[in-house]
Amino acid sequence: MTTKLVADAKNRAARTFLTGLVVDLTVAVAVSVLAGIDSINDKAALITFSLSLLKTLVTTACSYVLRRYVDQSKIPTPLPPTDLKVV
Secondary structure, three states, X not given: OOHHHHHHHHXXXXXXXXXXXXXXXXXXXXXXXXXXOOOXXXXXXXXXXXXXXXXXXXXHHHXXXXXXXXXXXXXXOOOOOOOOOOO
């Protein structure tokens, strides 16, 4: 296993987590507003957000595992270039 592949798997998992977290928070706020939930401590709101966050954590773990261990096809997904300059 190459170090670049491990780094790419970690990067992909981090991006998946951040994207999922933003989507979860946006949906949680939208559903709370539309449902007219008065308090952030409402049991239904907490359960909904907890399940959504759990979904994000599972998706993140799957993203990492799939990139690092499963993506071993004859034509693998290329690693990102390392010679790019950040502006």
